[in-house]
Amino acid sequence: MKIINKNNFMIFSKDFYNYDYNKFYEFINNFFESPNNIKVKIYFLNSLNQFNFFNPYGKFEKWKCGFMTNNIIFVFSPEIIEKLTIHKKEEIPEIIVHELSHLFYNNLGFRNITLLNEGIATYLIYLFKNKTLKTNQKLDLSKINIINPNIPKKTYYPVGLDIINKIISKHKKEKLFDFLKKIKSFSDHKIISTFQKEFSN
Numbered sequence: 001m002k003i004i005n006k007n008n009f010m011i012f013s014k015d016f017y018n019y020d021y022n023k024f025y026e027f028i029n030n031f032f033e034s035p036n037n038i039k040v041k042i043y044f045l046n047s048l049n050q051f052n053f054f055n056p057y058g059k060f061e062k063w064k065c066g067f068m069t070n071n072i073i074f075v076f077s078p079e080i081i082e083k084l085t086i087h088k089k090e091e092i093p094e095i096i097v098h099e100l101s102h103l104f105y106n107n108l109g110f111r112n113i114t115l116l117n118e119g120i121a122t123y124l125i126y127l128f129k130n131k132t133l134k135t136n137q138k139l140d141l142s143k144i145n146i147i148n149p150n151i152p153k154k155t156y157y158p159v160g161l162d163i164i165n166k167i168i169s170k171h172k173k174e175k176l177f178d179f180l181k182k183i184k185s186f187s188d189h190k191i192i193s194t195f196q197k198e199f200s201n
């Protein structure tokens with residue numbers, strides 16, 4: 001196991017991987033505009049056993065490739081990711097970007113609304129890859145139950161993406177950030193109605 005310290009990052013890995021960690025950090029920080037200097041730990045997983053040991057979010061499935069817990073980003077190493085998951089090793093930068101998004105989201109003290117948290121992380125991957133996004137015209141934010149949308153877990157990513165893309169293109173991200181801070185101690189019921197009111201039309 002090698003431990004490498006690079007600017008805001010401490011990397012734990014079997015080998016040295018030459019990723020542009022600073023670029024990932026700058027990209028995410030540019031979106032969240034965090035006033036904090038955030039320290040990031042990344043642990044490259046080398047086996048399914050390690051994944052299962054650290055992962056608190058339910059059992060392994062082939063589409064899962066990384067997670068963030070206790071302020072540490074866990075991701076399968078490039079040697080093993082293609083053997084264990086449906087992902088390519090070329091996707092590792094965007095997986096790190098996705099998990100960094102969760103880390104910044106937490107660090108800013110936003111209320112954890114899974115649909116919005118995953119939506120932002122997915123939205124940022126699109127931005128990171130310079131992919132254009134179309135706003136979903138049919139999506140009516142005033143009808144969304146943001147806490148219990150009643151959809152399968154896997155669809156939280158595309159649905160969350162649609163929601164975030166719509167909010168940011170219509171209302172600006174600052175309004176979203178203010179909402180995520182404001183609802184910190186709201187009941188689920190109040191969060192749902194506040195969301196529907198603030199982001200309607």
Ligand SMILES: [Zn+2]
Pocket residue numbers: 098102118121
């Ligand atoms: Zn995620």
